[in-house]
Amino acid sequence: MAVPRIVLTWGASLLCACVGLAQSPSTSGPVTRSRAEIEKLIETVGKTPPDWWEATPLTYPPTLDLDWPLRPEGPWNARKNVGQYIWDIINPNPGRWKEGIKLVNHLMIRHQKDRAKLARAMETQGRMYHDLVEDWARAVFWWRMSERYGGWADPLSLAHCYWKLGSKDMAVEVLAQLPYDDTRHGMLIKLWADMGEFDKALALAERKAADGMPTIAYLVAGDTCRLAGRYAEALAYYRKVLGAPSGFGREGDIQKDRERAQASLEAIQWFDTLDVARVPDGKYTASSIAYAGPLHVEVAVRGGRIEAIRVTKHEEKQFYSALTDTPNQIIRKQSVQGVDAVTGATMTAEAILNATAKALAAGMAKAKK
Numbered sequence: 001m002a003v004p005r006i007v008l009t010w011g012a013s014l015l016c017a018c019v020g021l022a023q024s025p026s027t028s029g030p031v032t033r034s035r036a037e038i039e040k041l042i043e044t045v046g047k048t049p050p051d052w053w054e055a056t057p058l059t060y061p062p063t064l065d066l067d068w069p070l071r072p073e074g075p076w077n078a079r080k081n082v083g084q085y086i087w088d089i090i091n092p093n094p095g096r097w098k099e100g101i102k103l104v105n106h107l108m109i110r111h112q113k114d115r116a117k118l119a120r121a122m123e124t125q126g127r128m129y130h131d132l133v134e135d136w137a138r139a140v141f142w143w144r145m146s147e148r149y150g151g152w153a154d155p156l157s158l159a160h161c162y163w164k165l166g167s168k169d170m171a172v173e174v175l176a177q178l179p180y181d182d183t184r185h186g187m188l189i190k191l192w193a194d195m196g197e198f199d200k201a202l203a204l205a206e207r208k209a210a211d212g213m214p215t216i217a218y219l220v221a222g223d224t225c226r227l228a229g230r231y232a233e234a235l236a237y238y239r240k241v242l243g244a245p246s247g248f249g250r251e252g253d254i255q256k257d258r259e260r261a262q263a264s265l266e267a268i269q270w271f272d273t274l275d276v277a278r279v280p281d282g283k284y285t286a287s288s289i290a291y292a293g294p295l296h297v298e299v300a301v302r303g304g305r306i307e308a309i310r311v312t313k314h315e316e317k318q319f320y321s322a323l324t325d326t327p328n329q330i331i332r333k334q335s336v337q338g339v340d341a342v343t344g345a346t347m348t349a350e351a352i353l354n355a356t357a358k359a360l361a362a363g364m365a366k367a368k369k
Contacts, residue, residue: 131343180207205224215244297309
């Protein structure tokens, strides 16, 4: 089986260029691009090695089974199974994300004659670019390559990339394939809300609730209203989570949904009244419930502005970019309003947002004394 021609153009390392993609343009602010511009960006980024490639070592434990069976063998062992190594060792350690990307490149080379394993490695590469480093163009590139070899690209994740790259039309076109939200954490509802389609998101949430998953449906509906600045409606939805029947879903998820709704109920009361200009200079701390347990933040205020937000303690494992992206959004907006949670780490991002609101509220209370 021939390796993709685009790979061969990069010579000795064969698949080196497939992983070594150029740094995507910043998406820190709103960007709008045409379909042609996005397609050109994906193609260009997909053929260009990154500036960090040569400086990033290929390193992994000698116990790792590089044959990476399609079905895990034996008990969970992150020192042996590649997928479990990525989950347990790479994902929770941002300093090792590029190292993990290079490892998957190495596995592409190793399995270039095994169509199924090559497709899985490409899909994994796309997911790492999407989840870990928020590199939307590279993620699309790799998911498309995986599809060429019999792999699968999640339509919801592809739509998210197109939205982040600057085309709502391309995102909506893909989302037309998904008439209802069957995700564990309401991610389709969340994406519609992130794109500003709040009524569409709420309609999907009501359908999800009617289909037997009311706790997560009403929770994401509350988050949708909070993002839209419709705080009275958000409070009503969060209260519905607490009173809703369990429905379908994992028992642990249902309990976490209720804990998150309670935490949001406690935090959202300050959203309308928070005024950073009235917070005295200083550092303020607070906590809120995340996925694995309490998450603590320290918020530094100087001259009536949020100067820094630091997550000081947490128990999360799969937080992806939430620990930096969510604080950066709040600092950029100088507000907890209108901040969207990080895809794939919604609960972590939500906890940072709630804890920050509580910390700033404590600062305002201090000013009144």
